[in-house]
Amino acid sequence: MPTGNADAGRGAAADDRRCQLQSGSAGDVMTETTPPTPLRLPLRVGRPRRWQVLPIIEIVVLAIAVLLPFVLKDYLTVYATRVLILCLFALSFDLVWGYAGIMSFGQAVFFGTAGYGVALIARDLGVTSIMLVLPAGLLIGLTFALLLGGFLLLGRHPSSVIFVSLGTLTGSYAADRVARGWYYLGGQNGIPSIPPMTIGSYDITEGPVYYYLTLGILLAVYLLCRFLVRSQFGLALAGLRENEQRIAFFGYQVQRLKAIIFSFAGAIAGLAGSLYAFHEGFVWPNMLGVVMSTQVVLYVLFGGSGTLIGAVIGTVAIEAVSFWLSNSYQDIWPIILGVLLLLVILFRPAGLISLVLSERERVGNFGQPPKEGDRGSS
Numbered sequence: 001m002p003t004g005n006a007d008a009g010r011g012a013a014a015d016d017r018r019c020q021l022q023s024g025s026a027g028d029v030m031t032e033t034t035p036p037t038p039l040r041l042p043l044r045v046g047r048p049r050r051w052q053v054l055p056i057i058e059i060v061v062l063a064i065a066v067l068l069p070f071v072l073k074d075y076l077t078v079y080a081t082r083v084l085i086l087c088l089f090a091l092s093f094d095l096v097w098g099y100a101g102i103m104s105f106g107q108a109v110f111f112g113t114a115g116y117g118v119a120l121i122a123r124d125l126g127v128t129s130i131m132l133v134l135p136a137g138l139l140i141g142l143t144f145a146l147l148l149g150g151f152l153l154l155g156r157h158p159s160s161v162i163f164v165s166l167g168t169l170t171g172s173y174a175a176d177r178v179a180r181g182w183y184y185l186g187g188q189n190g191i192p193s194i195p196p197m198t199i200g201s202y203d204i205t206e207g208p209v210y211y212y213l214t215l216g217i218l219l220a221v222y223l224l225c226r227f228l229v230r231s232q233f234g235l236a237l238a239g240l241r242e243n244e245q246r247i248a249f250f251g252y253q254v255q256r257l258k259a260i261i262f263s264f265a266g267a268i269a270g271l272a273g274s275l276y277a278f279h280e281g282f283v284w285p286n287m288l289g290v291v292m293s294t295q296v297v298l299y300v301l302f303g304g305s306g307t308l309i310g311a312v313i314g315t316v317a318i319e320a321v322s323f324w325l326s327n328s329y330q331d332i333w334p335i336i337l338g339v340l341l342l343l344v345i346l347f348r349p350a351g352l353i354s355l356v357l358s359e360r361e362r363v364g365n366f367g368q369p370p371k372e373g374d375r376g377s378s
Contacts, residue, residue: 053357058309065215069208081211083319085276088218090299090311091225092268097297098305099229100261101241103161105293106168107269109148109175110141112288114270115277116179119191122278128198134217134274141270142263149262153255158244169290176289190284197278206279214275221268225308228264237261241306302344304351313352 065084069077089111096102114137121127121136152167153159159167179185186192196203204210228234239247240257248254277283286292303314321340325333348354 054307054309057353057356061309061312062219069211074207077208077211078206079319079323081206081214081279082276083316084211084214084218085272085279086296086299086319087312087315088214088221088272088275089269090296090303090315091218091221091308092265092272093296094300094305094308094311095225095229095265095268096262098300098307098311099234099237099241100258101161101244102258102262103165104168104262104265105165105290105297106148106170106172106175107265107296108288108290108292109168109172110144110266110269111273111276111292112175112179112283112285113144114138114140114273115283115287116185116191118274119194119277119283120185122194123191126195128195128278130197130199130204133197133278134271137274137277138267138271141273142267144270145263145266146259149259149266153259153262155255158255169293172288172290172293176285179285179288186284188285190282192282194277194281194283196281204278210279214279217271217275221271222308222312225268229308233257298341300351302341302351304353304357307351307353307357310351310353317352 068080072080089107092110093104093107096104096107117140118133118137121133127133148168148171152164179190180188196205198204204213229237236247236252236257239250240252240254244254247257273287276287299315299318300311301314302318303312304310318337318341322333322337325336329336344352
């Protein structure tokens, strides 16, 4: 019995202590006014953030392009304008191949049809206003790209890369043969003596004015393409290029994505073709054919696909080397140029841009980076 009483006393004392602790804790909770401090993990101290190379390259190229007419002779400024137009054409191919993985061997179809279209508008209707002919060239390129893309890409079954490449190549060859055999389009001679493009009563002739007009259009299109490929749509395109089946599994309409970017690139090629027609003063069947289509592939391949600026650098490099070689080695310059292109492709499959640009930066970042506070509180 004494033992039972002692145990009961110790149990009662323990119950009293628990009640005191609970009442004290409740009092503390009721009297506490400061909110609890969230748990913050220490920020990881890593290597300092590296400078991005791509914006530096873009700024340097833009600065050189702006200052170039001040140091070039007049005939070289005219040639540089032609190169800028070809850079715009190369951007259109880099979108479909470098970002969407569509091998278009007929990109010259949109380039040439727009050139022929604005040439006919200027010849038959006498319309040369820049406010009309450039939008007309863009719409012509867009329309032909929609028709060809709808036929090749929007079928019942998904189209393969080989099917699209051969289909576009066939379209380019067919357009070339039609232009050569149609008397209304000038046949083999094309359409010569296109009147100059005008803005109001002012003729926009070749020289510094046409150069800076082309540079401004190229810059605007480049910025638009840069925004597009870094958007959610561009992320879908990148996934389409890497793994088409996985993108389809996520619910994307793969064929429609291809048709959209194919049509958009065709519009850019049409814009370039209309500028080219008025700058050169004539159009000819080679603008539509396989040679021009292959040429733009080499531009992008030489500079580096999937970067946009690589297409610009590749176009400038090939045209500059071709100009110098044709003056210095008139008999064998195509052989030398071919060997040079082959060496670059063998040792730098990612193009010249890979000399200074890493693969991670070439792919790019999508979305907004997390803030320092968010990373610390997570």
